[in-house]
Amino acid sequence: MRKRDREATKARLLEAARLRFAREGYDATSVRDIAGDAGVDAGLIFRYFGNKKRLFDEATADIPADLLDGPEEELVARMVRSVIFADWTRYGGEHPLVAMLRSSAHEDTRQRIREEVCTTYVSALENLAEGDDAELRAELLSAWLVGIGILRSVVATPALAKADLDDLAPHVAAVAAGLLGRPMSGTTDA
Structure with a gap:
């Protein structure tokens, strides 16, 4: 061949x-x-x-490597674009994390999810968080974003399924700022 x-x-x-x-x-x-x-x-x-x-x-190795590149105040917006609004047609329209979650009965897959989510998403958010309990607040924000992605793409709840980035931006910015203790953008110009 x-x-x-x-x-x-x-x-x-x-x-x-x-x-x-x-x-x-x-x-x-x-x-x-x-x-x-x-x-x-x-x-x-x-x-x-x-x-x-x-x-x-x-x-399932498609977690974006460039997610952390760019202004800190736009990190949450980049995560929203990646987790919730990116074109994941290659995965049936869902983030690769969903495929891994569907396979989480295996300890090595759960460990990989934990490592990738914690080192990519949670760690970056924790570094931005101000004040006490930064790790907990970073995990809460990560859970919220992943939950939005699952409700939108897997469950297809009506409001989230039809929402676009502009619809979510003010809510994302408000929740992110509340949990991280600092202003965050809900959108990016990219």
Whole structure:
């Protein structure tokens, strides 16, 4: 098989895996289902990824690296854009964290969620928080943002499903400022 075909096949497998894991979680997704969705033999998953767990890890590795870049007062707005309003079509319209949450029956997945959420989101918010209980307030804000994302994309509650960034911005800014003890922007110009 030519290198170009290998890369195209690997990309199709990752795309199929993202959708399956996002919709069904780790346990309910079989290697055969993913391979069938990609139109290839299941053996290629083992050839390219080694096992289902490595495929899952690679398929759910899309937490944005540049989330922390930019003005501090816009961090919450960037998180809102990423968690709630980004185009996650590759995951069936949901943030990759949702796929990981659907697979959280596994301790290693729960640990990965904890590490990624705490080191990416909570830690950055904690560094911005002023006053006592910074860690707790950062976790509360993180939980609120993740909850909004889940209610909007998974549950599709009516008001959140139709809301746009401008609708949420004043509420996000007010809650973030209240929990972090400092003014935060609810929107970014980006």
